[in-house]
Amino acid sequence: MHFTxxxxxxxxxMMCRPTFYQILNHSFNKSRFYHIDTCLCPITEEIAIYxxxxxxxxxxxxxxNELELLPVSEEEAIRFACNSIVIGKSVIIxxxxxxxxxxxxxxxxxxxxxxxxxxCKKRNI
Numbered sequence: 802m803h804f805t806x807x808x809x810x811x812x813x814x815m816m817c818r819p820t821f822y823q824i825l826n827h828s829f830n831k832s833r834f835y836h837i838d839t840c841l842c843p844i845t846e847e848i849a850i851y852x853x854x855x856x857x858x859x860x861x862x863x864x865x866n867e868l869e870l871l872p873v874s875e876e877e878a879i880r881f882a883c884n885s886i887v888i889g890k891s892v893i894i895x896x897x898x899x900x901x902x903x904x905x906x907x908x909x910x911x912x913x914x915x916x917x918x919x920x921c922k923k924r925n926i
Contacts, residue, residue, distance in 0.1 A: 834878065842883040844871075844892065848908065850885065850901055852878035871904045881917050 834840040840855035850871045853861055855878070864870055873882045882898035892910050894902055895917040902912035 838884055839881070840878060840883050842885050842887075844885075844887055844905070844908075844910065850883055850905070852883060871901065871908075873898070873901050877901050884917070 834852060834855035840852040841849055842851070843849045848869045848871065849864075850873050851864070852873045852875065853870075854875065856864070877898040877900060880897040881895050882901045884895070885898075885901075886893040890909065890911050892902075892905050892912050893915055894905075894912045896914045898912075898914075902914070905912050
C-alpha cells in the first residue's frame with residue numbers, strides 16, 4: 802500500500818503558516834477538547850475537519866481564512882471524528898461519524914468506518 806503524507810506531516814505544514822501559528826496560540830474553549838487531535842484533523846494541506854466550538858472565535862476566523870473547513874458536530878467530535886486517519890483518498894473514521902463521512906464523500910474521499918469502542922470505553926463515552 803502506498804502511503805501519502807501522514808496527518809502529522811500535513812499538520813506540520815499547516816502549522817508553518819503564520820496564521821496557523823496564531824491559531825494555536827489561542828486556548829481551547831472546552832476541556833473535553835484538550836488536544837489538537839480531538840478537534841482538528843487535516844485531510845489535505847487545504848482541507849480540514851474540525852469541531853468549531855473547541856476554538857475561540859478568533860481562532861475559528863483565522864482558520865477559515867487559511868483552510869476549507871468541514872465542521873464536525875459535538876456528538877461526532879466526542880466520538881473522535883477528528884482523530885480520523887487519512888491514507889490517500891481513504892479516510893479511516895469512527896463509527897457514528899456519518900455526517901462527517903458524507904461531507905468527505907462529497908469532496909471525493911472514501912470514508913472507511915472502524916470501531917473506536919475501546920477508546921470510548923476508556924473515556925466513559
